[in-house]
Amino acid sequence: MKPAEYSQMNPAALAPKASWFNRRCLEAVLKHLPHLDRGQLDLVLPDGRQLKFGQAQADEPRASVHLKSYRPLRRLMRGGLMGWAESYMEGEWDSPDLTSLIRWAVRNEKAMTHFMDGHPLIRMLNRLFHLSRNNSRRGSRRNIAYHYDLGNEFYRLWLDSTMTYSSALFEEHQSLQDAQLNKYRRICEMLKLKPGQDVLEIGCGWGGFAEVAATEFGAKVHGITLSQEQLDFARQRIEKAGLNAQCSFSLTDYRDLNQQYDHIVSIEMFEAVGESHWAGYFDKVKDCLKPGGEAVLQVISIAEERFEGYRRGADFIQRYIFPGGMLPSPSVMKNCITERGLSLQEELLFGRDYARTLEIWQRDFNERWPEIRSLGFDERFRRMWNYYLSYCAGGFYEDTIDVGLYRIKPA
Template identity: 55%
Template sequence: MDAEQLRPLEAGPGLALRPWSWLLRGLHVGRLRVDGAGGRGFTATGAEAGPEAQILLHRPLNLLNRVMRRGAMGFAEGYMAGEWESSDLTTLLTLAARNEAALGRASEGGRLARWRETLSHRTRANTRRGSRRNIAAHYDLGNDFYRLWLDPTMTYSAALYAPGEDNLAAAQRHKYQRLLRQLDARPGDHILEIGCGWGGFALEAARCGYRVTGITLSREQLAWARRRVAEAGLSDRVDLQLRDYRDLEGAWDHVVSIEMFEAVGEAWWPTFFGTVGRCLRPGGRAALQVITIDESVFDDYRRGADFIQRYIFPGGMLPSITAFRERAGEAGLRVSSLDRFGHDYARTLQSWHRRFLDVLPRVREQGFDDRFIRMWRYYLSYCTAGFQTGRIDLIQTTLEHPDG
C-alpha cells in the first residue's frame, strides 16, 4: 500500500492513531476505515479489492500495546475489554483474516505471549478428568442460555441448507437426514452417537425407526436430552449415557459423531479412531461431521493456541483433512466419502448471531455481563469469518473398514 493511500492525520488527539496508520501500511486486500473517539481518522486501502470494514478505537494506544504483545489474541481481548467497536464485526474479522500474512507481527504478537498461550493450552489436555472439565466449561453454561438463541431442535452444530431453504430448524433436520443416508442403515439398526448433545440427532433417528445409544460428558445436556426423549415417547429406542468415548464397550451397526472430534485433542485422535473402529460392526459405516483447518496453516495452528482454544473450547484442536485421513487410516478405517459444507456453517453462525442479539436483554437477565457478551459475539463472528475465507471448513465424511 502506498503512503498516499493514507489520509494525513491532523494534530491533536488524532496523534494516537498514527501508530495504527503505520501498522496498517501492510494492508494488502480490502479497505479499512479507522476512527478515533475524538472524531479523527484515516482510511487504509489495500492493492487488491476485498472486504470494506470500519473500526472505532476507543483506546487506541491500549489496544496497540495489546496487539504488539499478544497479536490476534490481544486484538480479541481488546474487543472484550471495550477498547474498540465495529459497525460490522464479521466483515472486520473477515478483512483481518484476508490480511493475516500481510500484517505479519501484528497478527502474531510476541514470542513470550505465544509460548504462554501454548503452555496454557497444553495444561487443558483431554485426559478423562480434563475432558469433563473442558466440556463443562462450555456446554454447562446452562440449558436456559443455549435455548435462548439455538433453534427449537436445540442443535449446536452446522445446519445444511437445502436449495431455497431459509429455516434453521428445517436445515438442522436436513443435516441429520443426510447423515442417516450416509450410513445406508436399515430400520431397526443400532446407531452409536459419540457426543449426543441435547439429543437432536437421536430423536430424528429414533423417529425414523432406528435405535440409538448416545453418550456425552455434559450433565446439563444429558438431563435435557433425556427429558426430550421421554416426552417424545421414544425411551424404548434411545439410551443416553454420561460416558467417555474411551470407556465404550460393545459393537454397533453404525457410528455417528457430529462436531465432537474437534474436542478430542490431537494426542487422542488415534484413541478416538481406534474406538470408532472397535465399536463398528463389520459392514457398518461411521458418519462424522467435523470442522477442519486449511492445510496451509495447520502446522502453525497446532503449535500454538488461538482465541477459540483460549476462551471458547479449551482443549480443542481442528484437524486438516490430510491429518484426518491419515489418522483414520492408521486405525484401519477408510474414508469412503467426504463432502465440504463450509458456507453452510457460515450461514448457521450468522443465524445464531442474529438470534443472540435479539435476546440480549434475556442473556443479561441470566447474569452474563458485557465482557461475556462481547466474547460470545467475537466467537460467532470470528468463526463466520473463518468459514467465509476458507481458513476453516466443514466436512461430512463416511468411514468404513477396508474389508467392508
C-alpha cells in the first residue's frame, strides 16, 4: 500500500478489539511502514488480517511478520530493536524467514530511525549492562563461560565434525567440513608454516586448527582458552589423534603469556577482547612473536559508517549472545595494528562465506533441536539462537558486517 492510503486510516478499523494503547502503537507503526519501500513486508495482524507494504524486486528481500498479539509493537515502541528481538524470543511474533526480515530491515533502516533505539532509559540500561561485562581477567572468564560452556554436547550436535565455531572459507560445492579445513589450511599457507615451527593459538576453540597444523604441516601448537569445556575437549581430541608430542592446551588469559613463538593464530577471538583492551592485545601479539614471526587473525568487523553509533550503544548480540563483545571497523583495527608497531601484510575478506556458514548452522541447529532440547534448553533459548543466527547472516548478506583473515608482523 502507498503512504497516502494510510494517511486517513483509523487504527480502530484495523484493530477494533485492541486497547487504546495498542491502537496507538499500531497507528505509529502504520504511519512509517508505507515509507519502507526497499523490498516487501507482509504483515499479518493478530486477527489474521494481512497488510502488504512495498513490492519486492528480483534482488530485494521479501519478508513476512505474523503478530500473535499487539505486545510486539509495544515492546518496539519502548525498547526499540532490542525490544523487538526480545518479543521474538518470548514467542510473541513469528516469521517464516528471519534472515529475509533482517535484510529487509537493514535496507530500510534510514526510514526506521523512529523505531531503532526505543526509550532513552531502556537504551541506557542496555548500555550499562554491556559496560558491566568488561573483559578484565575475571570478566573475560565469566563472559566466555556464558557462551562457550553451554556444553560440548550442545555444540557437537550442530557444528560440523571439525567442531569449528567460526566462519568457513568455501570453494565451490564444498561441504561445511571441507570448507572449515580449507580455512585452516589457508591460514597455515599464509604463514608459510614449516615442520617444527612453534605456533601459539589465542582462543583455540575445540582444537580444530591445532590438529590440522600439526597433522598436515608438522607444526607444534600451543592453544589457550578460557573455556574449561573447550580445554577438556581439545586435550581429548589431540590425545585420540596421537598428537600429544606436538600439541598442548592450557586455561590461560592471553595477557599472562610470556613466551615467544614462530607464529601466532587467533580465529574470531579478537571480538571478545573489548575495545579498551585492543591496544594491549596487539602489544601481546607483538611481544610473543619471535624475530621474523607473523600472525594471522580472523576477525569480524562492522561497516565503517556504523562503528561510531555501534560503540555508543549495545545491540542484541552484546546483550544476549556475547557479553562484553565488540567489533572493530576495518579502519579502526588497521589503525590499532599500526599504532602498536605492527604492519598489515595481507588481508582476505569473505563475508558471504560467513552467511553461508550461518545458514548451515541454523539448519542443523533446528534439525537437531529435539536432541538439544533434551539437554535442558527451552523454547526461549531456541528462539534466541535462531534470532542470533539470522541476525548475523542478514548482516553478512547486507555488508553491515564482514569477516577477514589478516596477516600481520612487527613493523
